[in-house]
Amino acid sequence: MKKINKVILAYSGGLDTSIIISWLKETYGCEVIAVVGNVGQKAELEGLEEKAITSGASKIYIEDLTEEFVYDYVFPTIQAGAVYEGKYLLGTSFARPLIGKRMVEIAKAEGADAICHGCTGKGNDQVRFELAIKAFAPEMPIIAPWRIWDLKSREDEIAYAEERNIPIKINKDTNYSKDMNLWHLSHEGLDLEFPENEPDYAKILELSKTLEAAPDKATYITLSYEKGNPVAINGVKMGGVELIEELNKIGGENAIGTTDMVENRLVGMKSRGVYETPGGTILYSAHKDLEELCLDKETAHYKEMIALKFADIVYNGLWYTPLREALQAFVKTTQETVTGEVKLKLYKGNIVNAGMTSPYSLYSEEYATFGEDAVYDQKDSAGFINLFGLPLVVKAKMDAATKREAK
């Protein structure tokens, strides 16, 4: 490997990436430029500039990626209806590729020799970051300290930091491994590592109230969608970032969108996590409801299968691939008529549809209902059943004939 003079580091301000700055400088004798992708992690962004510099970075980029995150990553995934293993709304998964792409852009602008991230060698995020880097800078060296250095634990890290006077803030109370952004907050580790344990939600939850603590009175909201994208709450138009923030508040207050699952990581093992996605869960639910009204059966059913693949693709960090583009083209076409309003009742963890309308509704009570009508001739169904059931008749006759013969 050639001499490394300048490294771009995906920086979070946490323990890992703080000591990585020192480690990079010690190991390669290089300059380290910290990059933070702001995808809505809020409080975690405070004081990062000073912290990075104090920790030894020569420079820090704090990139506001929230708009791009919402419109180019989150919304297409909602439209796809993509849910990983039936539960996970992909909050971390689709943030990583975006941050990875921006890091490549900065690396190129800065003439950096390598890109570094602080992901462990056991998780999905290393893959997601590195695939994004490979997609835009296929020959860029990637440094993943956790796969190289001798530090093996949190304790090793703390010792390393203390030896070097690296400023770290260790919060002994919440040692869950967390990932926060505009869309979600995830929790892993500690007692959650044992699937036999019930999560202590009162201790874990940060975005949401517990079911018990949520109000005893329902909150009603109306969401408006245009071509599959949410555009307004209670008739008030707003941008995607603001809309999600608002729904996080409303959803969190009503204990919406907390999930506990044992999931299959890309790298071959299972892990267990708790996810808070209050606003996102509402958006998925309302979008699904509206599609019931606006998509025809064949499209809706095939799209269920597309959603499974889309979720895998996103989870596995394969965002910048031809298949994701092709799947998204499929999905986009289906969303042309997913426009309308969905009223929801939010109550103690429940999202209950409270009525919906769409100018493109394919529901027609004329056809569906009982009683006399002119638009649908019930006699047609006799013919329909005869043809639909013809293969069963042919098979039954064949069965009977072969049985007769066998006697």
Next chain:
Amino acid sequence: MKKINKVILAYSGGLDTSIIISWLKETYGCEVIAVVGNVGQKAELEGLEEKAITSGASKIYIEDLTEEFVYDYVFPTIQAGAVYEGKYLLGTSFARPLIGKRMVEIAKAEGADAICHGCTGKGNDQVRFELAIKAFAPEMPIIAPWRIWDLKSREDEIAYAEERNIPIKINKDTNYSKDMNLWHLSHEGLDLEFPENEPDYAKILELSKTLEAAPDKATYITLSYEKGNPVAINGVKMGGVELIEELNKIGGENAIGTTDMVENRLVGMKSRGVYETPGGTILYSAHKDLEELCLDKETAHYKEMIALKFADIVYNGLWYTPLREALQAFVKTTQETVTGEVKLKLYKGNIVNAGMTSPYSLYSEEYATFGEDAVYDQKDSAGFINLFGLPLVVKAKMDAATKREAK
């Protein structure tokens, strides 16, 4: 059509099938034998014998199908994880084929000339009944009065009944079209015909409390599964029928399993319905959770796709087909290790996993967690990512090369 002397009628005791007895006798001058398939509709079964005879039937069979229903239809569908359009747990769908099969058996034993049902020409049930009949008696004539007679509405029916002194009990209060069995209760019609209306659950629900009326204190239960089948509640072994009844009580009390959806019928139109499936929803949820622990990723993901097809097959009444058998063979193979215990917290409509264990668990905290370990070499993931990401590298290089050339 040759002379019809004896007809087997799928009888429910409701308005429709009560007047059908008279209509059959008037129209064909035939004997009518009523058949009731007991799939757990409970109160609806009371007094049926007397009612059928009074209405003109020569005989009535009340067949206890509950065991067969649970073990041969319900449990395989839970194992498949089959949910129609993401919401409907198929309660009516898998009851119809079983009843249809038994009707054929009785028709053959009785030497009947035809089988009759009271389904309308707009619904799925006509298809489900008739496909079952075709599968076991491909040449049996089927009489579907709603597709033939001149009665066009409930009012016509009532007039018809009154003219002939057919005993009918009309419940003006609950004119929803309903289907009840051990597994669920469905509601259609009236205000539900308009998707813009919020259902008045306090009025509609019969098996379940409303969210608001459910207790403020959670109920915990532990379900035991063996090879994908539920076998015990809180450690108490019980048969499938009893187990579902018990869970219906517990689930209903906690407002679990009420669904409102606009669904795509087989016969081409959308309809809107409310389903109560309290026990079933709990069984699906716990089974899904346990599979997270016991199935490997590739199996679990492919099974999600199989589940979509299985749901379609069941919904469409294609139970007695080679494809259902093949899909079920797939599913059965996957369930060999789906054995274990799942603890659930039930609270105001929410089912929350409260810990689970399995002797066949594929979860291993050794692999999943952070910190030092010997079983998993983090360096491996560098190689993994390089190969997993190789197609992206090749594509990126090709893109760059073609762009260079284009200049």
Next chain:
Amino acid sequence: MKKINKVILAYSGGLDTSIIISWLKETYGCEVIAVVGNVGQKAELEGLEEKAITSGASKIYIEDLTEEFVYDYVFPTIQAGAVYEGKYLLGTSFARPLIGKRMVEIAKAEGADAICHGCTGKGNDQVRFELAIKAFAPEMPIIAPWRIWDLKSREDEIAYAEERNIPIKINKDTNYSKDMNLWHLSHEGLDLEFPENEPDYAKILELSKTLEAAPDKATYITLSYEKGNPVAINGVKMGGVELIEELNKIGGENAIGTTDMVENRLVGMKSRGVYETPGGTILYSAHKDLEELCLDKETAHYKEMIALKFADIVYNGLWYTPLREALQAFVKTTQETVTGEVKLKLYKGNIVNAGMTSPYSLYSEEYATFGEDAVYDQKDSAGFINLFGLPLVVKAKMDAATKREAK
């Protein structure tokens, strides 16, 4: 049904549609306008105008649809790689919707009251025509004489025609039921109705030589594709219609593209047919080869599944549906880089790839081959295998542990 004054008839000049003109006039006392969609049926088009008028039509439209057929129907289907049941290249299937659409346009322009076609009640074409009509004129009455009149056989038809002096040309020699267009020629009926019979190709084939009669010397051609569409033969650019005609000649000469199959019709029964698709078979083959070079694995594999659905959709006449549009959007996205040249050797029924190139090739001998290299570190595969195989390790250990316990 209201009075029918003017009917648009899908006219072919064959026995069926010739007598239908008379039958329509007799039955409805209406004017009949014949419409012929020219999709490349060539010789069959000769003399149609005179024949239609003599048969009683008031007017005839002979619509040249060949360009639209090729670019909007044939090429997207090649791009999808759609093949029905592994064999049928959908020649009739995608012609019907186009003709149906044009009939609606003419019916609207002419102020007609109904559209009529001569398809039997047992085939797919009635469905394809009628779905196209429903898609563009949902309330247009459709007349399908074969489902209405008393004529039950070819003999009945001939008698009917002779009674009325309808000019018919009956070719006793070739009584196969055929459908011809630019893309293919199909044969059904007679001895082919029995799957135990070997087709007498020397008698059947019209576009192609038999395998034995094809030349003993191979023909080499080079096809050029741009974004998935064929644009040139042997470096000579030509329009799609001309290109297919040219390939039909070359392919037919070399006995390419004859298929014999028992297929599953949409309407519930199996049928047996022989298809000649000489040029089409070449186009599919070369396109598939080129995709091997230009598509990445994930896209290629998922596209195989999309192709299955696309074929079903086209076969079933569901061209004008949202799902076909969405699938086509998927496919189109994948074709951006399917550009290049494929050399083929055609020899006695065989299409043999004789070399191919693409500026977007993702094949790289650097990566694939043995021997020393810098671009790919073989050590990476150790890590890859360890992670890829981790689920097997976990499962094997669990199996061993549960076995130990069982002892």
Next chain:
Amino acid sequence: MKKINKVILAYSGGLDTSIIISWLKETYGCEVIAVVGNVGQKAELEGLEEKAITSGASKIYIEDLTEEFVYDYVFPTIQAGAVYEGKYLLGTSFARPLIGKRMVEIAKAEGADAICHGCTGKGNDQVRFELAIKAFAPEMPIIAPWRIWDLKSREDEIAYAEERNIPIKINKDTNYSKDMNLWHLSHEGLDLEFPENEPDYAKILELSKTLEAAPDKATYITLSYEKGNPVAINGVKMGGVELIEELNKIGGENAIGTTDMVENRLVGMKSRGVYETPGGTILYSAHKDLEELCLDKETAHYKEMIALKFADIVYNGLWYTPLREALQAFVKTTQETVTGEVKLKLYKGNIVNAGMTSPYSLYSEEYATFGEDAVYDQKDSAGFINLFGLPLVVKAKMDAATKREAK
């Protein structure tokens, strides 16, 4: 790693594994036991015992796996209809897991410390071998010299062998990388590495004649299948091994089953190869034909999708996984009625169906054909089309309504 005293080596007698014996002994100071899995590689097996001992092995096992290979690996894959990327019949793919499994058995019996194979770090076979080993001996060390040693090329190997007087037979004429077994022979390397090159089949082919050299007269054979398995040729019952050998002769003589493709390897890159599978291609073709007769449409269509996954699973070496078992259970269920006789005409590379019969045939000329009949009422199709097309009608009306409104 602990001291390695005894290693089981997957031995072929070729250059690679010959020098590996020496390398293992030099590197680990261990005993080397050679294992050859006889899966029908014939001539390659001659003299192996002597050669292995001369090369330094302490012992050799030559295991006859042919029966197991055919019945447990080949036949289920034929039944699945699994073809990788539309062309490759998986000849190498399903042999590796079987050999790997036997190596584990021998390793355990011999108390060996490690298993070694001679696959390169760029191919699929390393994965297939190692996954099989992991499945049966999850903690068994695996030695893959190509990923470890300093030899980088064939030339390096030859030099290494000559230094140590290892007996090697270098055939300069045929330096293609080959894999031979009962089912197929594959060729890679040299001029084939460039997809723009036409393969020189006269030089490459070993099992088959070239198209041109095949006889000018067709060969007819009749294959009998029972429950999806081939059991007789021309009415002569024979075991699976013999049957494939016989078909290889007949097929090879008629130039059947040569394929040239650019395929996507599991390890991320494309490679190009030529495959000879004369007998196998015949077996797949006849089986597919027979399924046309014996499977109903829904099963046949879904099975096409299953086949895609089955092929991926086999190609990727995931034979010993729950998903392969579940897919195979699906397939097996479908094969219950795939019994019958298929007559084939083999002629210069072409396999032409020449008639087939089955006691379980679902084809019925009664239903399929034209003319008068009693079993199928053509009027039924009107009702069928009205319901099948209802979604198009609803959509067309909605489109019209929204357009009207937009004005």
